[in-house]
Amino acid sequence: MKLDPNRPRATRLAPTPSGALHVGNARTFLLNWALARHEGWRVTLRLEDLDIGRVKDGAHATAIADLADLGLDWDGEVEVQSRDLMPYRAMLTRLAESGELFRCDRSRSEIRSAASAPHAEDGETRYPPELRPPEPWPRVIQAWEANHRLRVEPRDEHVFDELLGERTFNPGLEAGDLVVWTKLGVPAYQLAVVVDDARHGITDVVRGDDLLASAARQQLLARLLGLPHARWWHLPLVYGDDGKRLAKRHGAHSLRALFERGVKRERIAGWAAWSIGLVPERAPLSLDALVAATSPDALRAAISTRNSHSCVFGDGDLGWLCES
Ligand code: GLU
Numbered sequence: 403m404k405l406d407p408n409r410p411r412a413t414r415l416a417p418t419p420s421g422a423l424h425v426g427n428a429r430t431f432l433l434n435w436a437l438a439r440h441e442g443w444r445v446t447l448r449l450e451d452l453d454i455g456r457v458k459d460g461a462h463a464t465a466i467a468d469l470a471d472l473g474l475d476w477d478g479e480v481e482v483q484s485r486d487l488m489p490y491r492a493m494l495t496r497l498a499e500s501g502e503l504f505r506c507d508r509s510r511s512e513i514r515s516a517a518s519a520p521h522a523e524d525g526e527t528r529y530p531p532e533l534r535p536p537e538p539w540p541r542v543i544q545a546w547e548a549n550h551r552l553r554v555e556p557r558d559e560h561v562f563d564e565l566l567g568e569r570t571f572n573p574g575l576e577a578g579d580l581v582v583w584t585k586l587g588v589p590a591y592q593l594a595v596v597v598d599d600a601r602h603g604i605t606d607v608v609r610g611d612d613l614l615a616s617a618a619r620q621q622l623l624a625r626l627l628g629l630p631h632a633r634w635w636h637l638p639l640v641y642g643d644d645g646k647r648l649a650k651r652h653g654a655h656s657l658r659a660l661f662e663r664g665v666k667r668e669r670i671a672g673w674a675a676w677s678i679g680l681v682p683e684r685a686p687l688s689l690d691a692l693v694a695a696t697s698p699d700a701l702r703a704a705i706s707t708r709n710s711h712s713c714v715f716g717d718g719d720l721g722w723l724c725e726s
Pocket of ligand 1: 416417418450595608609613
């Protein structure tokens with residue numbers, strides 16, 4: 403379904419409150435928010451807390467405090483995915499009615515050993531079609547606490563990204579049949595995002611480019627469900643100076659730790675704008691100045707000329723943030 407061009411523009415900040423936000427997440431959220439405020443889009447804050455085992459007590463409040471301390475604001479109530487599972491259940495039922503959904507009780511190691519070869523680029527295991535149960539598959543959900551997969555045949559899926567241009571993926575070859583529901587009784591990430599972006603009226607998704615391949619899967623799911631999908635804006639990720647994605651092991655880079663060391667939000671904003679190439683100098687920047695600098699054209703220009711070193715966060719950057 404095509405996005406209605408007259409629909410008011412809206413984006414979302416969608417943290418997973420499963421651990422401390424780090425400086426890389428902070429950069430993505432700052433740029434997402436600044437682009438939205440530059441363009442006059444509505445901003446929804448959505449806590450993606452369905453990964454039940456990983457969400458600790460107090461994590462919601464910490465995620466909200468981290469974003470607020472960065473200086474970000476949002477419009478309307480905070481959306482919390484776990485509060486109401488009915489919208490996701492309704493969409494799983496719709497998928498079952500299509501006859502394309504099956505219950506899958508196979509363990510990960512069973513799937514791995516049956517899979518012919520992991521997808522070369524990221525080692526992702528493709529669900530092998532020969533593990534599908536015999537058809538026809540039930541058109542009603544018989545057990546909510548069970549993994550469910552959706553049949554995905556190999557086929558190109560073109561993703562148009564506002565910053566990166568057109569990219570082509572093949573979810574059927576890369577991942578195979580998609581997990582859309584888990585045995586914890588909750589939707590899997592891909593389904594939850596598609597349902598929420600549609601019901602929250604999200605027209606523009608801005609996030610890290612680690613989720614670019616997911617955009618293809620989300621488009622495909624949205625099409626099957628008769629839902630619109632948003633425009634995509636994928637931003638380059640920040641890496642540690644060991645070349646790895648920022649993660650818990652880069653403990654000192656957690657936003658909480660930085661605030662506790664007295665780091666000012668203007669320094670984080672200045673580093674974010676400089677590291678992506680929006681401003682030429684690494685200098686403290688007010689959030690108003692960040693908003694003024696973050697136009698779609700400026701972002702496109704920054705990303706097309708960016709050199710890869712600008713996305714590494716190293717000791718030099720940490721030292722600079724900690725200056726007063
Ligand atoms: N909650 C996801 C994350 O923290 C982001 C999901 C999305 O933007 O689609 O990585």
